[in-house]
Amino acid sequence: MKLDPMASYRRLLSYAMPYKLRLIQAILIGGLFAASTGAIPWALQHSFGAVFGDSGGTEPSEGPVGLGGWVLPEWTGEMLPGKKSSEAGGPSEALQAVSDEGSAAGGGEQGNRAESLHNSPRSLWHILPYAALIPLLGLLRGLFDFGNRYLIGWVGDRAVMDMRNELFAHVHALSLGFFHRNHTGQLIGRVTSDCQMIQRAVSSVLSDLIKQPITLVVLIGYVFFRNTLLAVFSLILFPLCVLPVIMYGRKVRRASSKAQRKIGDLVDILQETFTGARIVKGFCMEEHEADRFSSHAQNLFRQQVKILRSSSIVEPVIVFLSCLGIGAALVYCFQVGMTHNEFLGFATALMLMYEPVKKLSRIHLTIQQSLAAAERVFQVLDEEPEIADPPNPVTLPSIREAIRFSGVDFAYDSSGNVLEGIDLEVRAGTVVALVGPSGGGKSTLCNLIPRFYDPTAGSVSIDGHDLRTLSTRSLRAQIGIVTQETILFNTSVARNIAYGKPDATASEIEDAARRANAHRFIVELEQGYDTVIGERGSRLSGGQCQRLAIARAILKNPPILILDEATSSLDSESEYLVQKALDELMADRTVIAIAHRLSTIQHADTIVVLVHGRMQEVGTHEELIACNGVYERLYRMQFQKQAWTIDEPRP
Ligand SMILES: Nc1ncnc2c1ncn2[C@@H]1O[C@H](COP(=O)(O)OP(=O)(O)OP(=O)(O)O)[C@@H](O)[C@H]1O
Ligand SMILES: [Mg+2]
The missing domain is CATH 1.20.1560.10 (ABC transporter type 1, transmembrane domain)
Incomplete structure (x- = not known):
């Protein structure tokens, strides 16, 4: 320029x-x-x-x-x-x-x-x-x-x-x-x-x-x-x-x-x-x-x-x-x-x-x-934000009905659609799980809900409000995200937990930590809740970092929750602790969860199999196992403790 x-x-x-x-x-x-x-x-x-x-x-x-x-x-x-x-x-x-x-x-x-x-x-x-x-x-x-x-x-x-x-x-x-x-x-x-x-x-x-x-x-x-x-x-x-x-x-x-x-x-x-x-x-x-x-x-x-x-x-x-x-x-x-x-x-x-x-x-x-x-x-x-509030943004009230994807296509750039023809309803208070091979578009789909990106075609709405008509602040205030990569800041444990809610009291922070199964390890740290955790939480283990991130989401108490592979890269004990923390977090919320370990989402209300940006299969665990499709294959592979990265759906 x-x-x-x-x-x-x-x-x-x-x-x-x-x-x-x-x-x-x-x-x-x-x-x-x-x-x-x-x-x-x-x-x-x-x-x-x-x-x-x-x-x-x-x-x-x-x-x-x-x-x-x-x-x-x-x-x-x-x-x-x-x-x-x-x-x-x-x-x-x-x-x-x-x-x-x-x-x-x-x-x-x-x-x-x-x-x-x-x-x-x-x-x-x-x-x-x-x-x-x-x-x-x-x-x-x-x-x-x-x-x-x-x-x-x-x-x-x-x-x-x-x-x-x-x-x-x-x-x-x-x-x-x-x-x-x-x-x-x-x-x-x-x-x-x-x-x-x-x-x-x-x-x-x-x-x-x-x-x-x-x-x-x-x-x-x-x-x-x-x-x-x-x-x-x-x-x-x-x-x-x-x-x-x-x-x-x-x-x-x-x-x-x-x-x-x-x-x-x-x-x-x-x-x-x-x-x-x-x-x-x-x-x-x-x-x-x-x-x-x-x-x-x-x-x-x-x-x-x-x-x-x-x-x-x-x-x-x-x-x-x-x-x-x-x-x-x-x-x-x-x-x-x-x-x-x-x-x-x-x-x-x-x-x-x-x-x-x-x-x-x-x-x-x-x-x-x-x-x-x-x-x-x-x-x-001079860069204009691509995602900006409309002139008269609607403040989103607490979710009552559903998050709805209608005919959603999405492309990051000119290299082609990453999501195509997504029609999906996530009813309030239910858990929808996204599974599928790596690169299938699961994280991308989740990124559309807090409006990090706008769909290139179709729309995403909550209770009938197209996300593009909402105030992004009010939208994001309702959403808690626990991501694939845990992002922590180089301040104290307490400040990290209270990141989205700086005025939280000490007892609120401690309560969130307890519910995230994190309280025990925090009090064993040298300075307890005041311990500075190092850049990106470098002084903590992976599981500890994740539990802090979960505590952060619990404290924010959002009605909508996005879990993007929150239990990846953990040993069994950590995974058990993290999973318990997640169960606590997921209670009474509208949840979209991505998990590679299918055992963790078996009880989801709906499971969506996303392959190459398309919804290949939708149903409960039992239904999907019964129809002998991609999910059944993935499940069997995991059951046999095989590595489960597949790039192509079974013909
Ligand atoms: N910022 C980006 N810009 C361009 N392309 C991207 C970007 N992020 C992801 N992609 C592409 O979009 C596709 C879907 O990626 P996405 O992260 O949604 O997959 P995923 O299903 O979450 O995979 P995984 O299970 O490995 O996390 C991939 O082909 C990826 O290369
Ligand atoms: Mg992903």
């Missing part, structure tokens, strides 16, 4: 808009920073004139240089307001007097001369304000710089925090299909490294975008004010700086976008191999994974070098161009016979000007980098 960079940039800035007030403060302080920067060459020129006299130039001095004749009186208290410093005895006049005195007294009076300069209260008073002026300006400039940076940085960080929060909430509002289509690593990359890239860029860009142009304008104004011709002469090369900036900006953006994708790839590998560390070790794949990681890291490095090359070349070019300008100015000064004080102020202004130009050029590169990251973030933010 191609995005318009300007639109992305405006959108990026819109995140800073809620903090307008701070931005305005920052702009004002940025203006003060610019003014204090512009005052430095001016102050330098005058201070040099005051301290060393203005006799260094070939051009006749226009008299002793005061600070415009109106600044000094405020500091010294000696001179009258409005009185020219030359009238009150300018600093260079004082120096001149000292020098005259020295020559009258002869060369042997050097010490006396120094002493007289030192002891003369009048001349010291005149030098001190000049000496204090530079640090004072430096201090002010520093304070304004700090204020500007702090405020802008605050707005930048805050704006990106808002964006990151929005991104996280948005990703979770998206449908399951989105998670299947996108790599976890890329998604993590967008929330972490893309946002971080934007954060860095927004802060530096906002700060410099305000401060540097003002500084530049002030300095340009200053040099033009001092000497228009010289200014034109030395600034004539500045527009050339734009060329490398634009040229390399494009390259930086392209490389940045690739680099961010590469970071996503790296996070992908990290995520896969860290969570699958046991498998990596078990198959001795450490070296292979290290190679895979290093080859992706190499790709990232290549993009980073491209960015580095493009962004490093711009500054030297600009420095060279400004040096050319200064060289040209030198020649000009010699030609017109400028005083060195005047030239000093001028050259300082040119040098100071180089910084904003340099920074502005860097801004462009940074903007290109941040836009590449912002576009990746906006792509996710």
Whole structure:
């Protein structure tokens, strides 16, 4: 998807808009920073004139240089307001007097001369304000710089925090299909490294975008004010700086976008191999994974070098161009016979000007980098959830009649239907079991009930309400799911049980744990219900994890229950405990259960055999055994303790 960079940039800035007030403060302080920067060459020129006299130039001095004749009186208290410093005895006049005195007294009076300069209260008073002026300006400039940076940085960080929060909430509002289509690593990359890239860029860009142009304008104004011709002469090369900036900006953006994708790839590998560390070790794949990681890291490095090359070349070019300008100015000064004080102020202004130009050029590169990251973030933010509430969603009351599948077809993608022609009724308070070969579509069928996906044809309804007319919140609030893969979070046992009901009391949690046959093992843990169970419950056994998941479902107390192979991969004792927990959970609920062990669903009210997405057989255990079909075959195979993965129904 191609995005318009300007639109992305405006959108990026819109995140800073809620903090307008701070931005305005920052702009004002940025203006003060610019003014204090512009005052430095001016102050330098005058201070040099005051301290060393203005006799260094070939051009006749226009008299002793005061600070415009109106600044000094405020500091010294000696001179009258409005009185020219030359009238009150300018600093260079004082120096001149000292020098005259020295020559009258002869060369042997050097010490006396120094002493007289030192002891003369009048001349010291005149030098001190000049000496204090530079640090004072430096201090002010520093304070304004700090204020500007702090405020802008605050707005930048805050704006990106808002964006990151929005991104996280948005990703979770998206449908399951989105998670299947996108790599976890890329998604993590967008929330972490893309946002971080934007954060860095927004802060530096906002700060410099305000401060540097003002500084530049002030300095340009200053040099033009001092000497228009010289200014034109030395600034004539500045527009050339734009060329490398634009040229390399494009390259930086392209490389940045690739680099961010590469970071996503790296996070992908990290995520896969860290969570699958046991498998990596078990198959001795450490070296292979290290190679895979290093080859992706190499790709990232290549993009980073491209960015580095493009962004490093711009500054030297600009420095060279400004040096050319200064060289040209030198020649000009010699030609017109400028005083060195005047030239000093001028050259300082040119040098100071180089910084904003340099920074502005860097801004462009940074903007290109941040836009590449912002576009990746906006792509996710612009994803519409495929499953969304209708404009006026119906709140689902507790189920009374049935869940009904009518002519349901479903396909994940263009590769064909996974479910076809499903007509099924699950009456309230009954247990419907789904059996069949692996890949037959059992889990898929279950996923349609909480509306994780919408059917591609037909409809699923509860008590006559098509799921697409319901508020998904109210729908999912009624459904408890115990999945094939037990998902636990790295917090305490109690918080895991209370996951769907954060306000549950301790006794409610304990009651749920007891009914799930989990209480006994929980109290034997080191810190009982407060034990943190490790990532994905890694400190617990498979059966313990499942019983926690069942306790979680019991606590939620949903009228509809989906059990997706909840007793897989357990030894007999665990299975017995889990099965007892499940019986407790299933009591008085509407249940759709998938189980590979047919013994566990023999008492289901209805058993549906799902083969290749079609309902092959429907009936009770006895009926299905009697009709000698797929179910009977599966049952016999299990009975004979054979492995029971079949891919094709018996002809
Ligand atoms: N997210 C997905 N995207 C694309 N295809 C999928 C997705 N999930 C499952 N499938 C495909 O849909 C078909 C049905 O899968 P499903 O998980 O429903 O089977 P199942 O009956 O639950 O199998 P098992 O008994 O092994 O759990 C399979 O062919 C599978 O490859
Ligand atoms: Mg399944």
